[in-house]
Amino acid sequence: MQLPNAWPPGxxxxxxLHWTAGDYATVFPAYHVCIALDPRGEPVAHVTHDLRxxxxxxxxxxxxxxxxxxxxNSHAIGLAICGMRDAxxxxxxxxxxxxxxxxxxxxxxxxxxxxxxxxxxxxxxLTHAEAALADGYFxxxxxxxxxxxxxxxxxxxxxxxxxxxxxxxxRARIRAA
Ligand SMILES: [Zn+2]
Numbered sequence: 001m002q003l004p005n006a007w008p009p010g011x012x013x014x015x016x017l018h019w020t021a022g023d024y025a026t027v028f029p030a031y032h033v034c035i036a037l038d039p040r041g042e043p044v045a046h047v048t049h050d051l052r053x054x055x056x057x058x059x060x061x062x063x064x065x066x067x068x069x070x071x072x073n074s075h076a077i078g079l080a081i082c083g084m085r086d087a088x089x090x091x092x093x094x095x096x097x098x099x100x101x102x103x104x105x106x107x108x109x110x111x112x113x114x115x116x117x118x119x120x121x122x123x124x125x126l127t128h129a130e131a132a133l134a135d136g137y138f139x140x141x142x143x144x145x146x147x148x149x150x151x152x153x154x155x156x157x158x159x160x161x162x163x164x165x166x167x168x169x170x171r172a173r174i175r176a177a
Contacts, residue, residue, distance in 0.1 A: 003045050003108055010055035012116040016069045017127045018080040019147040023095050030068050031078040035105045043104040069131050077112055081105050089140055089158040110177035120175050129163040
């Protein structure tokens with residue numbers, strides 16, 4: 001898999017995992033790295049925002065940064081898996097999470113954590129859903145977030161425990177990558 005081996009040196013302390021809620025090809029500069037599908041259907045990692053933009057306290061006035069996780073963007077990396085447009089907890093829709101994309105996302109996260117010295121623990125490596133749970137906006141409603149609280153659709157209603165379980169599973173996969 002083609003991932004950069006070198007990243008810009010600097011002070012990054014946490015990493016947030018997202019999905020884009022778009023299709024498999026469209027990438028967004030709100031994240032630093034997007035895992036997309038190339039025209040052959042192979043997963044590919046795109047650097048969509050310079051990591052240096054978030055190597056600061058973004059509450060201070062300054063140049064634009066990747067705004068991926070409300071209130072948590074200082075010294076924070078945003079990594080997104082492309083897909084999940086119009087997805088619900090029980091129906092992932094036309095662009096469901098794909099295993100090869102998750103695998104590349106976990107590999108990219110592992111490289112980034114190793115390079116920046118970020119511990120793969122819930123305090124530092126977490127999903128947007130876990131951040132939303134802590135900050136009071138977890139859920140599948142319009143102004144809520146649940147990425148990545150499920151890795152596959154289930155009929156059961158979305159509950160906070162989904163966020164913790166998916167986060168634990170993703171951290172285990174990042175540690176193993
Ligand atoms: Zn998100």
